[in-house]
Amino acid sequence: MPSTDIPVPDDTTAEETTSRQPTRLEEEGEIAADYLEELLDIADLGGDIDIDVEHDRAAVEIVADDDSELGVLVGEDGEVLEALQELTRLAVQARTGERSRLMLDVAGFRAQRRRELTVLAEDAIARVRDAGTSVTMEPLNAFERKVVHDAVAAAGLRSDSEGTEPQRYVVIHPAQ
Numbered sequence: 001m002p003s004t005d006i007p008v009p010d011d012t013t014a015e016e017t018t019s020r021q022p023t024r025l026e027e028e029g030e031i032a033a034d035y036l037e038e039l040l041d042i043a044d045l046g047g048d049i050d051i052d053v054e055h056d057r058a059a060v061e062i063v064a065d066d067d068s069e070l071g072v073l074v075g076e077d078g079e080v081l082e083a084l085q086e087l088t089r090l091a092v093q094a095r096t097g098e099r100s101r102l103m104l105d106v107a108g109f110r111a112q113r114r115r116e117l118t119v120l121a122e123d124a125i126a127r128v129r130d131a132g133t134s135v136t137m138e139p140l141n142a143f144e145r146k147v148v149h150d151a152v153a154a155a156g157l158r159s160d161s162e163g164t165e166p167q168r169y170v171v172i173h174p175a176q
Helices: 014-019 024-042 067-073 076-096 109-131 142-154
Strands: 048-054 057-063 103-106 158-162 169-173
Touching (some): 024 048, 024 076, 076 109, 103 109, 142 169
Parallel strands (some): 057 103
Antiparallel strands (some): 048 057, 158 169
């Protein structure tokens, strides 16, 4: 009966060979990059794709020398970016058979928004601590709520998401 073992060159151990294979998250990033490169070609937009793994998620960013050209992929308040992220996640799922939690950024939009939301969250946290009562924030999308929840947890307080999409919002509570 023939062996089903994968042959390994004499100078490389099986462990070394396995460690060089891309992880599942790296594979998600590569699939997403291929999908997005095709989209950029179809839309006749310039841009490069950066792939990383952050916080146990594949992180993909489209960047360009002139980021203003990529604004069409962000849209007003990031709505196009949200849709593009979902389409990219679906493309990854179609190839892997597994749901993806991939995060997509275009021209640094999410990174800038994360900084803005962190400041808003810190202000709300200060109000909760000063008044000793809960503070309700304006409606936010899922990415934005996650940023706020992370800031609240880091401050030692607790938070909940309430409401229904697209009017879902974060309530920050005093520590108990």
